[in-house]
Amino acid sequence: MTADAAETLPAPDKPTVDQAVAILKQRFGERASTAEAVREQHGRGEGWFPTAAPDLVVFAETTEEVAEIVRVCAEHRVPVIPFGTGTSLEGHVAALSGGVSIDVSGMRAVLEVNAEDLDCRVQAGVTRKALNEHLRDTGLFFPIDPGADASIGGMAATRASGTNAVRYGTMRENVMGLTVVLADGRVIRTGGRAKKSAAGYDLTRLFVGSEGTLGVITEVQLKLYGIPEAVSSAVCQYPDLESAVNTVILTIQSGIPVARIELLDEVQMGACVEYSDLDGFEAKPTLFFEFHGSQASVEEQAEQVRAISDDFGGSAFAWSTLQEDRNKLWQARHDAYYAAMALAPGKKGMATDVCVPISRLADCILDTKRDIEESGLVAPIVGHVGDGNYHLVLLFDPDDPAEKARAKDLVERMNHRAIAYGGTCTGEHGIGAGKMGFLSHEHGEAVAVMRTLKQAMDPHNLLNPGKIVSL
Numbered sequence: 001m002t003a004d005a006a007e008t009l010p011a012p013d014k015p016t017v018d019q020a021v022a023i024l025k026q027r028f029g030e031r032a033s034t035a036e037a038v039r040e041q042h043g044r045g046e047g048w049f050p051t052a053a054p055d056l057v058v059f060a061e062t063t064e065e066v067a068e069i070v071r072v073c074a075e076h077r078v079p080v081i082p083f084g085t086g087t088s089l090e091g092h093v094a095a096l097s098g099g100v101s102i103d104v105s106g107m108r109a110v111l112e113v114n115a116e117d118l119d120c121r122v123q124a125g126v127t128r129k130a131l132n133e134h135l136r137d138t139g140l141f142f143p144i145d146p147g148a149d150a151s152i153g154g155m156a157a158t159r160a161s162g163t164n165a166v167r168y169g170t171m172r173e174n175v176m177g178l179t180v181v182l183a184d185g186r187v188i189r190t191g192g193r194a195k196k197s198a199a200g201y202d203l204t205r206l207f208v209g210s211e212g213t214l215g216v217i218t219e220v221q222l223k224l225y226g227i228p229e230a231v232s233s234a235v236c237q238y239p240d241l242e243s244a245v246n247t248v249i250l251t252i253q254s255g256i257p258v259a260r261i262e263l264l265d266e267v268q269m270g271a272c273v274e275y276s277d278l279d280g281f282e283a284k285p286t287l288f289f290e291f292h293g294s295q296a297s298v299e300e301q302a303e304q305v306r307a308i309s310d311d312f313g314g315s316a317f318a319w320s321t322l323q324e325d326r327n328k329l330w331q332a333r334h335d336a337y338y339a340a341m342a343l344a345p346g347k348k349g350m351a352t353d354v355c356v357p358i359s360r361l362a363d364c365i366l367d368t369k370r371d372i373e374e375s376g377l378v379a380p381i382v383g384h385v386g387d388g389n390y391h392l393v394l395l396f397d398p399d400d401p402a403e404k405a406r407a408k409d410l411v412e413r414m415n416h417r418a419i420a421y422g423g424t425c426t427g428e429h430g431i432g433a434g435k436m437g438f439l440s441h442e443h444g445e446a447v448a449v450m451r452t453l454k455q456a457m458d459p460h461n462l463l464n465p466g467k468i469v470s471l
């Protein structure tokens with residue numbers, strides 16, 4: 001199922017929707033909006049999918065308010081769609097059958113920081129940049145960094161990742177506990193601050209990656225890390241894509257503990273040079289590296305990677321040791337999606353990602369590159385290749401059915417190839433409404449178990465319906 005088929009989802013009974021809207025507007029006043037512009041904004045993410053606006057947007061500020069909204073919606077059988085910053089790419093926030101969008105962007109309190117134990121608790125609307133700004137004077141930081149300045153709740157809901165995942169893991173490894181509002185309005189807390197537990201089912205892992213289909217996340221307990229003594233970034237360019245990818249594979253297989261390795265093909269690098277004013281670099285396959293640790297360990301890691309890179313024809317490392325230079329470099333990487341979109345103003349960007357075992361990374365990327373060339377489309381490649389994850393942004397004319405069809409065919413080939421290579425149809429974008437068919441291909445009968453969990457926890461299919469599994 002894709003967003004193209006969203007109109008097949010049953011809509012709730014309009015009189016009951018109107019009743020729920022009236023109750024919530026009376027209760028929340030100006031924080032409950034039926035304005036068309038507000039509803040349209042909350043009916044789309046940053047992907048290519050068409051807008052599907054909710055009937056009402058409510059701006060919540062506490063867990064208790066979220067629970068109250070959900071209870072009203074449950075009583076009237078009205079769908080609920082959680083909304084953080086709206087940066088998702090697979091149609092996650094689209095109100096495919098109408099309903100109420102709960103915007104948690106106002107829930108931006110850092111509730112506690114336990115510096116001695118390296119953990120903190122935040123409301124769901126806190127963004128990753130705001131959290132690290134708050135932590136700046138503690139000597140700690142939170143490392144998960146998807147390209148957008150996403151909300152922590154949304155990052156947990158989509159099991160987000162980012163450039164640091166090769167060293168620090170993803171949200172799955174860094175969420176210790178959650179506060180969640182269930183489909184009937186009950187509030188539960190999962191996990192806790194202990195570093196390990198054998199007490200009952202691991203409900204935290206169940207909600208991390210559930211994309212709002214099992215509950216609305218309102219608070220998140222997170223692991224924190226000490227800011228490294230030394231940090232150094234480098235850029236290296238290669239004569240061809242295969243040489244760049246092979247450098248990554250040998251670096252990881254050699255056990256060098258790099259913090260970040262990012263790949264940009266020549267198309268994406270050219271776009272970033274233009275969009276982010278990266279003077280001194282060419283439109284060539286490029287790797288961005290970052291090393292964390294003591295001064296001695298950083299130097300040792302860099303020297304080991306440089307030796308590997310030299311064997312594959314890499315250019316001399318261009319170092320960024322000043323923090324402002326590193327920030328510019330990594331901001332350019334985080335802006336890669338917008339740089340890609342700037343290559344063809346007026347076109348849509350069909351973003352997709354896959355993740356494969358590191359030994360199959362070269363095969364998968366090079367096969368995808370050949371597919372792009374045969375398709376005639378502009379489709380930059382960029383990826384967190386240190387853990388086998390890479391992305392495409394396929395630029396297409398939404399008014400050209402043939403071009404859109406070629407883009408969708410390329411996405412399909414890329415996803416099926418990754419699954420065939422022992423990988424997954426998404427390393428970090430999630431399933432949403434856009435990848436439900438690929439999920440079934442990847443997991444087979446296990447999807448039926450996911451459906452059973454969904455039906456048990458949300459029997460009326462009110463929580464973000466039409467996402468992950470079809471009922």
